[in-house]
Amino acid sequence: MLVRHTGDFRWENVPLLAYKEEGSHFKNISRQVLCEGLADLSCQLRYFEILPGGHSTLEHHHHVHLVVILRGDGDVLIGDEIYHARENDVLVIPPQTWHQFRATADYPLGFLCIVNTERDRPTRPSEADLELLRQNPEVASFIRS
């Protein structure tokens, strides 16, 4: 099977989807599912793209993410670290670790993300969680919720 790239980070017969069904805890982000998972490799391969100024949800969950930056660069919170990630960088987001992606430049940030097909739902921060996160000034100025 080949999923043909048709240009500009779109793939043949792959619909451009909303990042999540609903909510206002994210901004300017789209999702494409490039592979739905296979019998003996139970994971999904997705491509997310965040437009300038946009961000993913600040969340954590038990499942892990394996991310490869394909397009542009941007800032990524993983735990209490903020990384500036560039094209071809690989990011690992461990279980139960706060994370958020932001397109901080004036061009899109696009990345592949591999996840288990069977996975738990993300948890968003409570006010108490936010208070804890904000104890780190760098994190405080980074996060969007």
Ligand code: MN
């Ligand atoms: Mn996540």
